[in-house]
Amino acid sequence: MKPKSSHVRRVVAILAPIGGFILLTILFLVTFICKRRTQQQNEMEEEEEFGELQGTPMGFTFQQLKEATEQFKDKLGEGGFGSVFKGQFADERIAVKRLDRTGQGKREFSAEVRTIGRIHHINLVRLIAFCAEKSHRLLVYEYMPKGSLDRWIYCRHDNEASPLDWN
Structure with a gap:
C-alpha cells in the first residue's frame, strides 16, 4: 500500500502546481480581456457623447x-x-x-x-x-x-x- 500512496502523492505534487498555474493564467487572461473591452467601450461612449452634444460648437x-x-x-x-x-x-x-x-x-x-x-x-x-x-x-x-x-x-x-x- 505504501508504494501506491507515494505514487499518488507524487502525481498530486506535480499536477497541483500545474493546475494552479493554468487556473491563474486563465483568470488573468479573462480579467485582462474584460478590462480592455470595458476601456474600448468607454472610449466609444465618450466619442459618441461628444458627437451628440446639441447646441454646442x-x-x-x-x-x-x-x-x-x-x-x-x-x-x-x-x-x-x-x-x-x-x-x-x-x-x-x-x-x-x-x-x-x-x-x-x-x-x-x-x-x-x-x-x-x-x-x-x-x-x-x-x-x-x-x-x-x-x-x-x-x-x-x-x-x-x-x-x-x-x-x-x-x-x-x-x-x-x-x-x-x-x-
Whole structure:
C-alpha cells in the first residue's frame, strides 16, 4: 500500500502546481480581456457623447487641429489650464487652447463646452469648436489679432503698436 500512496502523492505534487498555474493564467487572461473591452467601450461612449452634444460648437479631430496650428508651432500665451496657439483653418484664423488638465473628466469637459459654446457676447471671445479625442482636450476660439485686453490695460503689448482709442 505504501508504494501506491507515494505514487499518488507524487502525481498530486506535480499536477497541483500545474493546475494552479493554468487556473491563474486563465483568470488573468479573462480579467485582462474584460478590462480592455470595458476601456474600448468607454472610449466609444465618450466619442459618441461628444458627437451628440446639441447646441454646442462643432468638433474637430486632434489631427485637424495639429495641422491647423502647424504642429502647435506659434504659441500665443500660456495660462493656468493650458497653452494657446495660433492657427489657420480654411480662411479663418483661430486660437487653439490645449488644456493641460488631464484630471478633467468627460462630463466636466462636455459641460464646459456646452456652457462656453452658448455664450455669445460682444466683449467675450467666441468658442468656435472643440476637440475631445482620447486624452486630448482642446478648445478653438476666434482669433483676436491685437491680443487680450489685459495686455493693453497693463501695457504689456508691443511698444510700437498704437494705443487703443476709446471706441
